Amino acid sequence: MPDQKTNAGNEGDVMKHPTLQKVTDHLSDSKSEFWYVETHAAYPYYFLPLKGAWTGGIGHLASTLKDDQAIPRPLRDYVAIAYHDKLGVTEGFPDKRTYLGSAPQVFHILKDKKKRIRMTLFEMAAEPTDQLLDYFEAQGAQTVLVRTGNDAGHVATFLRKWWDAAVEKAHDDDDLVMVVQGDSWQLAPCLWEKSGENRNPDLVFVDPFKLNDPYGQPQQLLCSLGQSNIPFICWTPLFCVPASNGSKWPAAKWSFESEQGRTGDQGAQAFANECKAKGYQITSCCWDGSAGARQKMYGCQLALGNVFSDGFTANDIWELNCQEEDQGKPGFRWWDKYYVQVQR
Numbered sequence: 001m002p003d004q005k006t007n008a009g010n011e012g013d014v015m016k017h018p019t020l021q022k023v024t025d026h027l028s029d030s031k032s033e034f035w036y037v038e039t040h041a042a043y044p045y046y047f048l049p050l051k052g053a054w055t056g057g058i059g060h061l062a063s064t065l066k067d068d069q070a071i072p073r074p075l076r077d078y079v080a081i082a083y084h085d086k087l088g089v090t091e092g093f094p095d096k097r098t099y100l101g102s103a104p105q106v107f108h109i110l111k112d113k114k115k116r117i118r119m120t121l122f123e124m125a126a127e128p129t130d131q132l133l134d135y136f137e138a139q140g141a142q143t144v145l146v147r148t149g150n151d152a153g154h155v156a157t158f159l160r161k162w163w164d165a166a167v168e169k170a171h172d173d174d175d176l177v178m179v180v181q182g183d184s185w186q187l188a189p190c191l192w193e194k195s196g197e198n199r200n201p202d203l204v205f206v207d208p209f210k211l212n213d214p215y216g217q218p219q220q221l222l223c224s225l226g227q228s229n230i231p232f233i234c235w236t237p238l239f240c241v242p243a244s245n246g247s248k249w250p251a252a253k254w255s256f257e258s259e260q261g262r263t264g265d266q267g268a269q270a271f272a273n274e275c276k277a278k279g280y281q282i283t284s285c286c287w288d289g290s291a292g293a294r295q296k297m298y299g300c301q302l303a304l305g306n307v308f309s310d311g312f313t314a315n316d317i318w319e320l321n322c323q324e325e326d327q328g329k330p331g332f333r334w335w336d337k338y339y340v341q342v343q344r
């Protein structure tokens with residue numbers, strides 16, 4: 001499993017978190033209370049090491065901001081929330097440079113908008129679970145911890161009841177954060193599949209580190225969300241494919257899609273096609289060439305379901321009209337090295 005501590009703030013986050021922020025902001029506009037669910041929450045924040053993946057991601061972006069270059073609005077807004085670089089800190093004290101995880105980013109957007117916050121955060125590992133709990137307690141939220149051990153399937157049978165009870169107990173003015181340590185693939189769907197007449201989440205963020213996790217995930221979870229009409233964002237990485245992949249590989253192309261659909265990352269292509277068939281919107285983002293060593297991430301995909309309406313389109317997130325299309329490369333050069341392609 002990739003280490004989120006060393007990857008925090010990388011290019012994948014630069015494509016993922018502005019989208020999350022923008023969608024949260026839009027969906028919460030009309031609500032006084034907002035219920036956010038995240039399936040892979042990880043740590044609340046990260047101390048960024050001197051050299052790390054963040055230097056090519058948020059670090060690169062933040063230094064460009066200082067140069068006052070023209071960059072799209074969503075990226076500007078995102079830096080202010082996610083990245084904290086204490087003034088006057090020298091290179092010798094890099095641990096003062098921090099990057100917020102996804103759930104705290106959402107929390108702060110909602111807090112600024114004076115919304116009543118409801119969050120259910122799933123995380124498999126003990127250490128980030130504890131840190132999430134400490135973090136949100138320190139932010140003044142009421143917190144509830146659920147550890148499922150090896151009993152995720154059993155806990156799923158009553159987790160929704162526990163959630164409803166926690167909401168009932170919370171005062172109107174309190175923010176409530178429940179952190180569930182356990183396997184979200186098994187646990188999260190019970191929140192909406194067992195909701196009865198009660199209310200469903202306002203946004204579910206699905207953030208696995210790869211496609212084809214056990215039990216056909218994340219596809220199954222997205223299917224369940226689609227059936228319940230729940231807004232969701234799902235981020236998945238795109239990994240390079242070796243140039244000698246059997247078929248002739250168009251190494252110069254940046255997208256995972258080959259013309260015939262027979263070369264490149266066929267798993268990612270199948271996922272994108274499945275999403276399109278279900279009516280979800282899928283956006284591919286690339287910042288590097290797609291041919292190379294398999295463990296190298298060159299881009300990511302964002303699948304969005306039940307998010308858009310006549311008054312809110314992909315263009316509102318990406319502001320796609322701001323840059324021209326580059327010759328020979330798929331999608332728009334959105335900003336600097338980042339290309340995005342909204343797949344139709």
Ligand SMILES: C[S@@+](CC[C@H](N)C(=O)[O-])C[C@H]1O[C@@H](n2cnc3c(N)ncnc32)[C@H](O)[C@@H]1O
Pocket residue numbers: 004039040041042043100101102103122123124125128182183184185207208209
């Ligand atoms: C890429 S990180 C998530 C980053 C975070 N969403 C963000 O954007 O700041 C993935 C996290 O998911 C956790 N994880 C992996 N499989 C999981 C599962 N089945 N259920 C819950 N958490 C899981 C890992 O322990 C890791 O902390």
